[in-house]
Amino acid sequence: MFIEIKNLTKVYDNYLAVDKINFQLNKNRTLGLLGPNGCGKTTTIGMILGLIAPTNGEILIENRNMNTLNRDEVLARFNFASPYVELPKKLTVKQNLEIYGRLYGIEDLSTRINEISKDLDIKNFFNRKTGELSSGQKNRVSLAKSLINKPEILLLDEPTASLDPDVGDFIRSYIQEYKSKNKVTLLLASHNMNEVEKLCDSVIMMKKGKIIDTGTCNDLIKKHGRNNLEETFLKLARSKDEF
Amino acid sequence: MNFNKIYALGLRHIYLIMNSFPRVLDLIYWPTVQIFLWGFISKFFTLNSDYYSNTVGVILTAAVLYDFLFRASISFNMMFLEEIWSRNFTNLFIAPIKISEIIAALTFTAILRTLIGLVPAVLIAVPLFGVSILKLGIPLIFLLISLYLFGITLGLLVTSGLLRFGPSFENIAWASLFFLAPLGCIYYPIDILPNILQIIAKGLPLVHVFEEMRGILMNNSVNYFNILKSISISVIYFIFGIIIFYISYFGARKRGTLINMGE
Numbered sequence: 001m002f003i004e005i006k007n008l009t010k011v012y013d014n015y016l017a018v019d020k021i022n023f024q025l026n027k028n029r030t031l032g033l034l035g036p037n038g039c040g041k042t043t044t045i046g047m048i049l050g051l052i053a054p055t056n057g058e059i060l061i062e063n064r065n066m067n068t069l070n071r072d073e074v075l076a077r078f079n080f081a082s083p084y085v086e087l088p089k090k091l092t093v094k095q096n097l098e099i100y101g102r103l104y105g106i107e108d109l110s111t112r113i114n115e116i117s118k119d120l121d122i123k124n125f126f127n128r129k130t131g132e133l134s135s136g137q138k139n140r141v142s143l144a145k146s147l148i149n150k151p152e153i154l155l156l157d158e159p160t161a162s163l164d165p166d167v168g169d170f171i172r173s174y175i176q177e178y179k180s181k182n183k184v185t186l187l188l189a190s191h192n193m194n195e196v197e198k199l200c201d202s203v204i205m206m207k208k209g210k211i212i213d214t215g216t217c218n219d220l221i222k223k224h225g226r227n228n229l230e231e232t233f234l235k236l237a238r239s240k241d242e243f
Numbered sequence: 244m245n246f247n248k249i250y251a252l253g254l255r256h257i258y259l260i261m262n263s264f265p266r267v268l269d270l271i272y273w274p275t276v277q278i279f280l281w282g283f284i285s286k287f288f289t290l291n292s293d294y295y296s297n298t299v300g301v302i303l304t305a306a307v308l309y310d311f312l313f314r315a316s317i318s319f320n321m322m323f324l325e326e327i328w329s330r331n332f333t334n335l336f337i338a339p340i341k342i343s344e345i346i347a348a349l350t351f352t353a354i355l356r357t358l359i360g361l362v363p364a365v366l367i368a369v370p371l372f373g374v375s376i377l378k379l380g381i382p383l384i385f386l387l388i389s390l391y392l393f394g395i396t397l398g399l400l401v402t403s404g405l406l407r408f409g410p411s412f413e414n415i416a417w418a419s420l421f422f423l424a425p426l427g428c429i430y431y432p433i434d435i436l437p438n439i440l441q442i443i444a445k446g447l448p449l450v451h452v453f454e455e456m457r458g459i460l461m462n463n464s465v466n467y468f469n470i471l472k473s474i475s476i477s478v479i480y481f482i483f484g485i486i487i488f489y490i491s492y493f494g495a496r497k498r499g500t501l502i503n504m505g506e
Contacts, residue, residue, distance in 0.1 A: 046501075
């Protein structure tokens with residue numbers, strides 16, 4: 001196992017955002033993090049990325065507590081993309097990738113930038129300012145930044161949110177292709193159930209800060225007697241019980 | 244500390260300046276206006292005041308040094324605010340870069356922004372008003388070091404406030420230096436202040452810097468002890484600023500504000 005989350009809890013003042021959650025992220029597998037808005041997904045991702053200090057519990061990376069590891073070394077193995085987090089708008093795509101490549105200490109950076117920009121088809125707006133791009137173009141650039149260091153652990157927060165079906169499909173297909181060609185452990189938070197079914201090996205369902213169910217997509221669909229993951233999600237999100 | 248990472252972060256701000264001519268113009272505009280304004284005031288006082296009668300450019304030199312402090316602090320704040328405005332905060336704090344490297348990058352890049360603004364203004368003062376801050380001689384270097392460290396300290400304290408209270412703290416960024424200016428004795432000797440304020444003022448490096456500047460220009464005498472005192476006080480404040488920044492960073496992690504810091 002690669003990452004193990006043990007009794008992870010986050011309390012903001014008197015608000016319990018994440019309540020003693022436990023799960024494992026196995027090497028080179030994709031885990032979906034599902035749940036309604038405000039269920040604690042972003043807080044969980046924030047704690048794994050070291051942006052939020054847990055109130056209790058621990059995050060183990062290859063059986064070692066994250067807090068005891070060198071922060072830089074850990075973060076050099078991670079990366080993250082979200083449409084809610086942007087790159088500097090006034091810098092060109094190329095400049096942004098160069099800066100993040102340098103921050104991640106990438107050797108032979110120009111080759112890596114060329115490679116990734118060719119893969120994600122962003123070369124034709126390479127010299128345009130990031131703030132001038134469309135949502136779809138921004139998402140591709142954001143994904144390029146998140147793959148610049150060939151991360152071992154990639155965290156994606158709604159990577160296709162607010163994209164048209166064509167661009168959304170391009171991103172999904174690219175992630176799927178990237179997974180098949182590279183060794184990457186993926187944690188995907190998404191509200192798009194088709195995307196989750198397509199990309200994830202297993203999922204965990206969160207609600208009000210707790211994990212209410214976990215399993216493969218097919219197992220969950222079967223277990224709850226539904227036709228697809230979307231229906232299963234709705235059942236779990238609207239239910240009062242834990243499963 | 245990793246120099247390449249400090250350079251990368253500095254490069255982000257250099258690109259930002261290079262990509263926008265209006266931004267460069269904005270950097271130069273305000274110091275130049277200051278020079279014109281204080282240049283004419285200085286000329287008036289030189290012609291009409293006994294105190295300044297034989298000392299051309301004391302006020303203008305004070306204005307330049309104060310602007311250097313102001314630009315250093317504002318540059319530090321602005322670069323930090325740029326990360327908030329561009330919603331790049333999360334990307335920055337999940338990159339494998341140490342907090343000390345972020346502080347170092349902002350500190351070194353702030354000097355560049357400061358000089359872009361100030362050098363043209365200082366050069367303009369020579370032909371227009373016959374005033375050059377280089378008349379301060381070698382001590383100028385030490386006075387600038389002291390002012391720069393204090394300017395960066397104010398920047399650190401304001402950015403700590405941004406980490407603690409979020410973007411709403413932005414207005415304090417602009418007001419921070421004006422709050423200290425009256426105690427800095429920039430344009431007048433410390434004796435003007437009431438006794439109680441004199442005690443407080445002596446705890447700031449500004450008083451020692453500007454008293455020393457007047458001493459050099461008006462009496463042609465250099466008191467290196469005074470300069471050392473101003474640098475020492477600045478270093479103490481600088482260390483204090485770094486500690487506060489770290490406390491604010493760990494506080495922000497606890498409150499979870501790093502992940503959604505934005506406009």
